Amino acid sequence: MVRTVVEPAISEAPAAAGGESTAKGEQTRRLIVDTAVRLFGEQGYDKTTMRAIAAAAGVSVGNAYYYFPSKGHLVQAFYTTVQDAHADACRQVLAAPGPFVDRLRAAMLTGVETMAPYHGFAGSFFKTAAEPGSPLSPFSADSAPARERSLRMFADVVDGATTKIDPELRAELPELLWLAQMGVTLYWVHDTSPGQEKTRLLVERSAPLIDRLVGMSRYRVFRPVVREVLTLYRLLR
Amino acid sequence: MVRTVVEPAISEAPAAAGGESTAKGEQTRRLIVDTAVRLFGEQGYDKTTMRAIAAAAGVSVGNAYYYFPSKGHLVQAFYTTVQDAHADACRQVLAAPGPFVDRLRAAMLTGVETMAPYHGFAGSFFKTAAEPGSPLSPFSADSAPARERSLRMFADVVDGATTKIDPELRAELPELLWLAQMGVTLYWVHDTSPGQEKTRLLVERSAPLIDRLVGMSRYRVFRPVVREVLTLYRLLR
DNA sequence: GGTCGTAGTTGAACACGTTCAAGAAGGGCG
DNA sequence: CGCCCTTCTTGAACGTGTTCAACTACGACC
Numbered sequence: 321m322v323r324t325v326v327e328p329a330i331s332e333a334p335a336a337a338g339g340e341s342t343a344k345g346e347q348t349r350r351l352i353v354d355t356a357v358r359l360f361g362e363q364g365y366d367k368t369t370m371r372a373i374a375a376a377a378g379v380s381v382g383n384a385y386y387y388f389p390s391k392g393h394l395v396q397a398f399y400t401t402v403q404d405a406h407a408d409a410c411r412q413v414l415a416a417p418g419p420f421v422d423r424l425r426a427a428m429l430t431g432v433e434t435m436a437p438y439h440g441f442a443g444s445f446f447k448t449a450a451e452p453g454s455p456l457s458p459f460s461a462d463s464a465p466a467r468e469r470s471l472r473m474f475a476d477v478v479d480g481a482t483t484k485i486d487p488e489l490r491a492e493l494p495e496l497l498w499l500a501q502m503g504v505t506l507y508w509v510h511d512t513s514p515g516q517e518k519t520r521l522l523v524e525r526s527a528p529l530i531d532r533l534v535g536m537s538r539y540r541v542f543r544p545v546v547r548e549v550l551t552l553y554r555l556l557r
Numbered sequence: 558m559v560r561t562v563v564e565p566a567i568s569e570a571p572a573a574a575g576g577e578s579t580a581k582g583e584q585t586r587r588l589i590v591d592t593a594v595r596l597f598g599e600q601g602y603d604k605t606t607m608r609a610i611a612a613a614a615g616v617s618v619g620n621a622y623y624y625f626p627s628k629g630h631l632v633q634a635f636y637t638t639v640q641d642a643h644a645d646a647c648r649q650v651l652a653a654p655g656p657f658v659d660r661l662r663a664a665m666l667t668g669v670e671t672m673a674p675y676h677g678f679a680g681s682f683f684k685t686a687a688e689p690g691s692p693l694s695p696f697s698a699d700s701a702p703a704r705e706r707s708l709r710m711f712a713d714v715v716d717g718a719t720t721k722i723d724p725e726l727r728a729e730l731p732e733l734l735w736l737a738q739m740g741v742t743l744y745w746v747h748d749t750s751p752g753q754e755k756t757r758l759l760v761e762r763s764a765p766l767i768d769r770l771v772g773m774s775r776y777r778v779f780r781p782v783v784r785e786v787l788t789l790y791r792l793l794r
Numbered sequence: 795g796g797t798c799g800t801a802g803t804t805g806a807a808c809a810c811g812t813t814c815a816a817g818a819a820g821g822g823c824g
Numbered sequence: 825c826g827c828c829c830t831t832c833t834t835g836a837a838c839g840t841g842t843t844c845a846a847c848t849a850c851g852a853c854c
Contacts, residue, residue, distance in 0.1 A: 443689045450687035452680045
């Protein structure tokens with residue numbers, strides 16, 4: 321078997337502060353994760369075996385498991401990549417303040433747009449993410465960084481909104497919107513319509529709907545029900 | 558290995574109408590599914606291997622696959638069992654007409670109650686059901702019978718409700734409530750609180766909430782938004 | 795009774811994710 | 825240089841779900 325020789329790169333300051341990785345280890349880690357991400361994109365989740373990843377990266381199977389506890393953890397890297405792209409795509413649109421409905425639609429739509437190329441892939445690995453104890457679950461500790469980033473994005477959506485919103489609702493809104501996007505993603509994964517046009521329709525039409533509901537929250541009549549929903553949400557979180 | 562000899566039972570009318578199974582085949586099929594259901598309940602999904610099922614049933618692994626295309630299809634049988642129990646538990650409560658809120662709470666609560674013993678099990682096999690193409694998905698063709706039965710139950714919940722409901726909403730309500738129960742189940746699977754008390758809380762408090770929203774649907778002010786939601790739902794179904 | 799076709803049954807074999815005992819590499823220290 | 829410790833790497837091995845070619849049992853038909 322042909323083995324690529326990896327030279328030790330530039331000599332590095334030895335683990336300055338809390339550095340848990342040497343230059344060599346980090347290089348192998350990247351090599352593996354890059355190869356995995358590439359193969360996932362090319363062939364989907366199930367078709368991309370750990371043996372194939374290891375072979376393509378020029379390392380042994382065991383070596384991949386030295387850096388990643390499971391195949392699922394390799395997907396986490398893939399997921400992070402996609403999410404970074406989503407955040408980037410949103411930045412421009414969310415730069416200037418504007419109506420809540422536009423910002424919400426933009427955030428959700430670019431999300432669907434960014435994920436689009438990976439629809440098949442997402443379908444095949446979704447089961448892993450849906451498992452309760454899985455590190456890939458959006459609610460898991462392992463997903464905390466990705467979740468935080470996404471939440472910050474929705475906080476930005478709310479902060480830059482010129483629409484008037486009930487203050488109590490406004491505080492919880494980013495989290496609720498993130499949850500809504502999880503719902504959209506759930507629908508998207510199961511959406512078999514060509515180009516996932518149904519999911520686009522869902523976003524296109526639920527954004528104004530959410531906007532209307534949020535707008536209504538300011539009126540006194542709805543205060544009790546809004547409070548009830550928020551209280552329940554806090555209890556269940 | 559000890560092998561139970563299976564006598565051909567009572568001689569049977571040969572495949573009267575559309576009968577696709579002989580007596581012997583049906584017996585083996587039942588033997589396998591009963592064994593599988595028992596082991597699933599005793600040890601959970603992952604711990605119960607196909608080899609263990611086959612061994613406990615006194616057949617070969619290949620024989621199990623002759624009757625069931627995959628391990629997941631064996632769970633379908635388990636799921637059906639639980640759902641039957643749920644329907645039975647509801648029948649008594651739903652016999653006499655009453656307020657919508659009571660009927661809804663009862664239906665959902667008995668659902669949680671019926672599933673309770675299998676929480677651990679459900680968690681481990683949930684990933685299989687969540688997969689888009691899976692026959693175990695509640696939206697799949699294979700799940701059609703179970704889905705129909707559940708829908709009929711929620712239709713009963715609505716039909717026997719003495720509460721006044723917007724007719725247009727009333728027509729779609731059973732399906733929406735079924736969807737809501739899917740949501741509750743989704744939460745339940747991920748609920749790690751002792752005895753899944755949080756899920757009970759969710760049902761306990763969301764039933765009056767849904768009731769209130771349904772009640773509000775009759776007022777003219779909300780007609781546009783109700784219609785919008787229903788239209789969107791029909792488009793996405 | 796014999797023959798044939800279908801239904802039923804078997805267990806070895808495959809590919810997969812994952813584990814693990816063993817070893818190699820490399821650098822710091824006396 | 826020699827020793828040791830940590831980091832990194834290996835590939836065989838395990839247990840899993842699933843497949844498949846071969847075999848058996850059995851009822852129907854001539």
